[in-house]
Amino acid sequence: MSEQQAAVAEATNPIPTPVVAKVREQFGEQVLEVRERLGETTIVVRSEAIVALARFLRDHPDLAFNHLSDVTAVDYLNLNREPRFDVVYHFYSIPKRHRLRVRAPVPEDDPTIATLTVLWPGASFPEREVYDLFGIQFAGHPDLTRILMPDDWVGHPLRKDYPIYGEEIEFSHNRETVERKTLGYG
């Protein structure tokens, strides 16, 4: 990485070491891991602590993470990791200009985590999307229904065990089989 680029990366994501220190001090045991990579900070916390942590991040005057930029999830099924899901939050501080990523692992058998709509009503749509596409429940969400897929849809498309579906593509070598399938002759 060139110096200039390093400087840019630095400027894009100033390393908020004080943030990590403050979070560690406050949450101690609950913080499972802290990662620094490419100028981005990730904090992994126990899922039980997420609301308390988010409130702390938002209300602490030195941290002031007042913008919840995103809520999403990652399914680690293919990487054989336990617990299977991570709910990923991106926080940003408009006054302090720093960014932080928080991950909260969620197990497959009870994919539930508390909602952040109590702190940011704007978390409503992203959380519904995660519920819709991953099947992760957000406890306390005022209206946890499917948002992108039709209401009667079965399955959660972004899970790794959900196939992409679509149609088989017809080439000259498989035209007959595809056509037969389309016509329902197997």
Next chain:
Amino acid sequence: MGVENNLRAHLPLPPRVGEGGKGVEGNPPPAAGDQAQEGRQHAQGGQIEAERKPAAGDQAQERRPGVGGSPNGLTMLLTKLADWSRGSSLWPLGFGLACCAIEMMATGASRYDLGRFGAELFRPSPRQADLMIVAGRVSQKMAPVVKHLYDQMSSPKWVIAMGDCASCGGVFNNYAIVQGVDKIVPVDVYVPGCPPRPEALLDGIIKLQKKIYGETSLAPHSPAPLAREAREGGEGATS
């Protein structure tokens, strides 16, 4: 007479009285309502079918005798008149789905000016529209709505599948997208491209017009793919 001259320029109409041949014989043109009614009776008898594909440069005298007792030339003229007016003033349903809709808007806007082809009047309600331009990808959630809109349009009605997504799913071969709008509504013209250029959409509309000109419009609209019928009938009618 201006309309008739215009018609003559576009369609193989029977020659006027005095130009040789038995023409309209100076009958006053019936009111629009009559035309439709008369035509429908014929169509139900299925007799008019025989006359639906005029060859290029065809003359009225060469055609088969009139049906149902009405003068041959008049029926032809009315059929053609109805076809011509339907084709020349398509009212598209103003509804866009995705990126292609932006190109559809561009087609309607200043540079490409869809109005030149009589199809600029985007109608907000399906009840008033006779052309549905499916401009964009149709998701599984949207599909019932598209079908519903199509059903709400009154016959005769036509569908243009604009863009790869509407034609076959395009680059989105996945769980969310219906692989071609022809799975839910009958499509008359497919316009390829991602998105199709406005010129391509214009070409699609002109193709559809040719198809309509060649259609037995007084028969209930039977959705058939553009294919052979439109090419032969359509180009025959306008050449």
Next chain:
Amino acid sequence: MDRTHELLDPIQQTGEERMVLNLGPQHPATHGVLRLVLELEGETVVNCKPVIGYLHTGFEKSFEVRNYLQNVTLTDRMDYLAPLSNNFGYSLTVEKALQIEVPPRAAVARIALVELTRIGSHLTYLASQAMDTGAISIFLYCFREREKLLDIFELCSGQRMMTSYIRPGGLALDLPPGFEKSVDSFLNEFPARLAEYEALLTENGIWQERTVGVGILPAEDAIALGVTGPNLRASGIDWDIRKATPYGGYEEYEFAVPVGTRGDVFSRYQQRLTEMRESVKIVRQALNRLPAGPHMTRDRKVAYPPRSELATSMEALIHHFKLATEGYRVPAGEVYQAIESPRGELGFYLVSDGSSRPYRLRVRAPSFVNIQALARVAAGHLVADLIALIGSLDPVMGEVDR
């Protein structure tokens, strides 16, 4: 304190004469396939619930089965009013994960193109906003201008809209001869045209009636709802990612970040007009400093070998084949890169497992979050104002639903 209910469902009086009205997904004034379920008291909107998903395309799933280069083409089709912004955001993300650098010519050209895209996108906003409020001539004018931009994009890439021109590592092709001239002529005439539109609208009594004081979005609510971009700045918050955390070389350009005061439809309109002017300045600067040189990184890990080598070197041929079929591998790990798209914070969150396809690529789409503000701003207004309101938030459904 829990303000969820207050913000998402602002008026909670229990009127007796309530009517539930469905607006969309096919409705001439909704942008794309947005559906609103309205609760009305007479003509007044009491509650407005956006129902989305009618354009859900499965982008995030599709990303996972394509390699990094192929995915560029998908990003185009998300926010289809600003395809180059999407390309740019995606490319920056992948470049960050790969730790590669972009040659100066490409970096400058990207900024110019992205800012032109911003102008084009805001023009479409203006066109549809004006059309929704009944000023059809503005629509025709704006599209006339937009066509000129599309000509420039076509000149560069061969496509009017879905250019896929900005790619990880640089640009797909070098800038064509005549690029500078056509951009220059656009920049010369555009400000005058913009002034013309402003003359038609800003002081226009009808326009003011329809926009001033309508749909006020207070700053604190905007933040609570996650609103970004021009909509947030129109409410008085000074946050532009280009300035706050510059990316792609924005720190070298001089431009102002306009900030509105009132947060109503009129502010949002003025906000976008001013942003267009600032974009013109940025493009001008980019054009003046456009250096010569390669348009794609020389890093063979990502870039195809040059054509001349393919004819003589077997290794180059094999390498080319490998890159085209399999793609390049991205080191395992996660990155997030946000850019200021014409609609707000467009973020790409990439989780790589070290293969040549993203393990997960999440798009933080600004419209998706912004549209939540509709309930807040619509409450208490008439249905007719609602139409102006949807336009003023400028959502693109392709991006909302992805």
